[in-house]
Amino acid sequence: MSQLSRLISILTLLKSKRLLTSTELAERYNVSVRTIYRDIRKLEEAGIPIISVEGKGYSLMDGYFVAPVQFTEKQANALITAQHLVNQTKDESFANDFNEALIKIKSVFRSSIQEKSELLSDKIIVLDQFWNDFEPINRNALSEIQLAITNFNYVEINYRKVDNSPPSTRKIEPCAMYSIQNKWILIAWCHLRSDYRAFRVDRIQHFKILPEKFEDRKFNLQDYFTESCHKEHENSDS
Structure with missing residues (x-):
């Protein structure tokens, strides 16, 4: 890749992500970190408003080269x-x-x-994904719940368990989602159980995004899976 092509690519990357480290860029283009430093300087000399965030990486000044097409x-x-x-x-x-x-x-x-x-x-993981006959999402819940995850909104749901017992009303803090065997699973802090619970999205019969915000519990999906595996091992007969 020529230097010009790399400079254009770096600029595109900077517009697609808030922060990029010199190490990330060096590994992506298979060049040295020193070369990336020189590339950044050339972009700055060309008038590109690159901001260096100490200890975190590079970003572009907000609003630079705003494209006419915007996404919701x-x-x-x-x-x-x-x-x-x-x-x-x-x-x-x-x-x-x-x-x-x-x-x-x-x-x-x-x-x-x-x-x-x-x-x-x-906050999304897809496991054992199949492309055929994907489980339909109940009442377009997926996109609404994703908004609640990223905006930290409480959600009220009526949830029907697998045993078909009467639905229960829950107030939850949606944290993350994963897909397995064609079904989306929502991980949330359940105020009824005072613990994290997994909810199949297709079993949510009704949901309401509440205006109140909850405080970020710093939930980590990888840690959740690791802890779940440890619990299963401790409870096994082996």
Whole structure:
């Protein structure tokens, strides 16, 4: 890759993500960190308003080169969700092409949309994805719940358990989602149980996004899975 192509690509990346470290960029382009420093200087000399955040990386000044096309938060969330689904395909070239296209699309996101799309991306996992006969989402709940996750809104749900017992009303703090065996699972802090609970989205019969905000519990989906595995091992007969 020529230096000019790399500079254009770095600029596109900076528009698609709030912060990028010199190490990330060096690894992506298979060059040294020193080369990245020189590239950043050249972009700055060309009048590109790059901000260096000490200890975190580089970003572009908010509002620079605002594109005429803007995405809503729901549209951005749909793209992030699609990325997780596409990345499960066994066609590596297709996934790579989609991810490269998404980088270009994300470059026109407003800073606030970038921030929330990155937050959502860390809170979604797709496991054992199948492409046929995907379970329909009840009443378009997926996009609304994603908004509640990234905006820290309480949600009130009527939930029907697998045993078909009468639905219960829950007030929850939606934290993350994952997909497994064609079903979306919502992880949330349940105020009825005073603990984290997993809810199948297709079993939510009614939901309401409440205006009240909850305080971020710093939930981490990877830690949740690790802890769940440990609990299953401790409760096993082996």
